[in-house]
Amino acid sequence: MSEAKKISEIKRKPEWIRVKAPVSKGYHETRNLMRGLKLNTVCEEAACPNIGECWTKKHTTVMILGDTCTRACRFCNIKTGKGNPVDPDEPANVAEMVVVTDMKHIVITSVDRDDLEDGGADQFVKVIAAVRAASPKTTIEILTPDFRNKPGALEKVVAAKPDVFNHNLETVPRLYTHIRPGARYFHSLNLLSRVKEIDPEIFTKSGIMVGLGESEVEVIQVMDDMRSADIDFMTIGQYLQPTKKHVAVEEFIKPDQFLKYKKRAMSKGFLHVSSSPLTRSSHHASEDFEVLQAARRAQLEKAESKRLEDAPIDIEEMKKHNPNYEF
Ligand code: SF4
Numbered sequence: 001m002s003e004a005k006k007i008s009e010i011k012r013k014p015e016w017i018r019v020k021a022p023v024s025k026g027y028h029e030t031r032n033l034m035r036g037l038k039l040n041t042v043c044e045e046a047a048c049p050n051i052g053e054c055w056t057k058k059h060t061t062v063m064i065l066g067d068t069c070t071r072a073c074r075f076c077n078i079k080t081g082k083g084n085p086v087d088p089d090e091p092a093n094v095a096e097m098v099v100v101t102d103m104k105h106i107v108i109t110s111v112d113r114d115d116l117e118d119g120g121a122d123q124f125v126k127v128i129a130a131v132r133a134a135s136p137k138t139t140i141e142i143l144t145p146d147f148r149n150k151p152g153a154l155e156k157v158v159a160a161k162p163d164v165f166n167h168n169l170e171t172v173p174r175l176y177t178h179i180r181p182g183a184r185y186f187h188s189l190n191l192l193s194r195v196k197e198i199d200p201e202i203f204t205k206s207g208i209m210v211g212l213g214e215s216e217v218e219v220i221q222v223m224d225d226m227r228s229a230d231i232d233f234m235t236i237g238q239y240l241q242p243t244k245k246h247v248a249v250e251e252f253i254k255p256d257q258f259l260k261y262k263k264r265a266m267s268k269g270f271l272h273v274s275s276s277p278l279t280r281s282s283h284h285a286s287e288d289f290e291v292l293q294a295a296r297r298a299q300l301e302k303a304e305s306k307r308l309e310d311a312p313i314d315i316e317e318m319k320k321h322n323p324n325y326e327f
């Protein structure tokens with residue numbers, strides 16, 4: 001394919017996707033803090049459209065293990081190349097950021113590190129431990145790579161007990177070779193299923209981008225696949241083309257279609273679904289975590305009352321408690 005063909009024009013965004021430029025005082029304070037602690041964020045590296053809103057509220061998604069990814073997904077703005085040396089100060093710096101911003105819920109992600117023997121699992125564990133030690137009340141959400149061909153890496157991270165384990169499927173299986181060539185759909189799905197098998201208390205979460213040429217039927221199939229992997233929380237957001245070199249947007253999905261997806265997904269039994277043009281997996285993560293907890297409590301209470309309803313009646317026990325009643 002010629003270079004001219006590979007470079008696609010960036011489609012003009014519809015009015016429902018426009019976001020304000022990040023100019024607030026809070027945004028600049030967050031930016032300075034991250035620079036001071038030498039921390040990377042996916043907010044900046046992935047050119048997230050929500051950065052103005054999130055950083056004003058001091059909500060960031062820290063990206064550990066450097067700013068260079070060893071994969072080259074066609075939708076992602078993160079730099080590709082040889083991975084950076086692992087920074088031994090990173091766990092302490094992330095913990096300091098959590099303390100300084102009094103963060104209630106942190107989202108930690110990383111670049112893919114196919115060059116490291118454990119895919120970076122050890123650094124995830126160290127960062128989780130440092131945050132727990134510095135701020136025990138902060139809840140921790142991780143958004144991990146797929147740890148493909150890294151035996152033992154997933155188990156190591158799950159043993160560190162994050163509150164939420166997120167790994168994005170990103171798109172429908174048919175588009176993997178085109179959009180996410182280094183990954184495998186069923187490997188990613190299986191990763192999330194394994195998290196639940198190992199530790200059912202951890203909430204699992206996964207998301208896809210739409211507008212890449214997928215059909216509605218394919219999106220619904222992904223919902224079913226996610227439910228069979230026992231995933232608790234699904235996110236669906238519009239893909240936005242970061243630069244002309246990235247894969248083009250096929251379609252800007254309308255807000256009412258996002259709503260339709262949300263209703264359909266909720267009917268399939270997810271504890272929570274976030275589906276809107278600007279949904280990103282870490283957007284409103286703290287509020288979403290509270291929704292997840294409440295939904296699980298309600299589910300457990302329902303299961304308990306069903307258990308009591310279905311329990312066989314012990315007449316002798318009832319007579320003991322109700323001596324004047326005729327059985
Ligand atoms: S949605 Fe996530 S990635 Fe985007 S700015 Fe907010 S925290 Fe960062």
